[in-house]
Amino acid sequence: MRARALVAFRLDRALRERRLVLLRRRIDRADKLTGYVVMLADSWLLMAVTDDGIRLNGFVAVRSADVVAVKRRPTDGFVGKALALQGTWPPTAPPDVDLTDIRKLITSVAEHFSLVSLHLEKAIPDVCFIGRLVGVRERSVAIREVSPRATWDREPTKWPLRKITRIDFGGAYENALSTVAGDPPPR
Structure with missing residues (x-):
């Protein structure tokens, strides 16, 4: 085989x-x-x-x-x-997760989980970017990032979809960060 x-x-x-x-x-x-x-x-x-x-x-x-x-x-x-x-x-x-393509995957996860962790392991190893989904375009995703201190960045960051190799959600760390950070303040 x-x-x-x-x-x-x-x-x-x-x-x-x-x-x-x-x-x-x-x-x-x-x-x-x-x-x-x-x-x-x-x-x-x-x-x-x-x-x-x-x-x-x-x-x-x-x-x-x-x-x-x-x-x-x-x-x-x-x-x-x-x-x-x-x-x-x-x-x-989890319900309604759509693995068809990365856009549908990120969007479906964000409907049920407040934070997603994006990994771009080939480009930026050993780092992940955790945040709330702002939007998905044809070639990029925008998230409002939350820091390890549970503070929200003011502006969203964009990441190229083709570089995302892994997406984490619903873990103890993401859940704790979400609980402490609460909702992001208005921009």
């Missing part, structure tokens, strides 16, 4: 069998992601990620083409049981 076909097969199997997997991507210095594949599309996939405390910690959407390895985690059974005892098993996709 060719490498791309093997990755697609393993992603599909992880989704169908609710397997805890580790994803490795072709992007230098990109995080390895551990969690459950909850949605698959041609361009993007969505994972419910787990943290070191054996909890679900939000969602991560990554470009399907960037995934080069899908490995089942040996702790799959233990983690599944722990999540069941916490009442969070099985992990499910």
